[in-house]
Amino acid sequence: MLQEARDxxxxxxxxxxxxxxxxxxxxxxxxxxxxxxxxxQLGVRGKLIRVIFESI
Structure with a gap:
């Protein structure tokens, strides 16, 4: 995902x-x-939540 964002x-x-x-x-x-x-509650949703929980 980081490589795609960088590119x-x-x-x-x-x-x-x-x-x-x-x-x-x-x-x-x-x-x-x-x-x-x-x-x-803080409005964190979508891909950011997945990125956080894939590392657990």
């Missing part, structure tokens, strides 16, 4: 900002249902 931005000459998160160690002690609820 897309490079082709159009625009900037790409990226943030890397080591989610595995952060989420080992988190109540997953509560985390999903809080993220949803």
């Amino acid at each position: 897309y931005c490079c082709e159009r000459g625009s900037s790409l900002h990226a943030c890397y998160l080591d989610a595995q160690s952060a989420f080992d002690k988190v109540w997953i249902n509560g985390l999903v609820y809080k993220l949803h």
Whole structure:
């Protein structure tokens, strides 16, 4: 996904900002249902939710 975003931005000459998160160690002690609820309340949806939870 990152490579596609990079290629897309490079082709159009625009900037790409990226943030890397080591989610595995952060989420080992988190109540997953509560985390999903809080993220949803903050408006986090779609691909971002999938990216976060694919790393768990």
